[in-house]
Amino acid sequence: MEYFPAPLEKLVEQFARLPGIGGKSAQRLAFHVLELPEEQAREFADAILAARRSVTLCPVCQNLTEGGLCPICASEKRDGGVICVVADTRDVIAIERSREFNGRYHVLHGVLSPMNHVGPDDLHIRSLLDRVSAGGVREVIMATNPDTEGEATALYLSRLLKPFGVKVTRLAYGIPVGSHLEFADDATLMRALHGRQEL
């Protein structure tokens, strides 16, 4: 005896495939959809299709865009001489939110990870090298995550980039703003001491 009508069962399955959504949550979400006005259900379905179809990667920086160049690559106000290399499009958003950076980006779509069989050819490295070799780039900022894989990727790229005579930098390590010293881990404290600056 099946408990749900087939279309509901199918919808539960679809929700359960999403990351971080377990069986119970999938049921709750599916029941919620049943109770939506038809128009809202249609809007939801359309949003899925529209996002999947019309969001593409910027041919220059591989950031998300709606066809053509992304707004950052298209903007003449941004400094094309500085490229900030990030692992993921979400990292672009995080850095944009700080309003501190006025250069352009390059999204690798991953980091080197031998454990997960991700090698240099699986990342958008070739197009980064092309951008730098085309000239006009003064600095490349490595903004991969401060974990083992992010570090390794930054190091690997910096070795590839230096022959082009470009300055390669890494985000500063240190105590996060607003945190408490007593909760900082040893590695972070050590880095913060090493990187201390004169006031």
Next chain:
Amino acid sequence: MEYFPAPLEKLVEQFARLPGIGGKSAQRLAFHVLELPEEQAREFADAILAARRSVTLCPVCQNLTEGGLCPICASEKRDGGVICVVADTRDVIAIERSREFNGRYHVLHGVLSPMNHVGPDDLHIRSLLDRVSAGGVREVIMATNPDTEGEATALYLSRLLKPFGVKVTRLAYGIPVGSHLEFADDATLMRALHGRQEL
């Protein structure tokens, strides 16, 4: 400066409207959809529309069905003489899972709740009375939740039903199977003692 392409922003909003999905989760889900093969994104969108369109309420018991009578009302193996009254379609599933009940259901789609302005007219009570008055029903089991509103609803319905000369019962209260006595609350223990049965 907007951070997401518009279609992605829209999809994030749609996910954020779902119950229990916060802003960060909505972002994670939307990015996941972007990475789906187009066919899977279409399947997901279709599942939403199909569920919303083709899942209806059974005209007899108000349980979910795919058009027409629900499988339980349609089955001749189920005993139409016993009606189990539940608040929600999910409660039908819970009881079906126990494989203990062979009667039919009646789904109220809510409980009486003056605080939330839910009165008798907002529930599927009229159709329950019609079923009972049509004859052939020997017993109505009140399987609303054992909380204040569920209790009040069960009591209210039992008063409406008794004039029809039908037996009205309530699910037994007591210690949940597999639990520990020391963790049982006072009210449950009291009910368990009151309802004690000879071995």
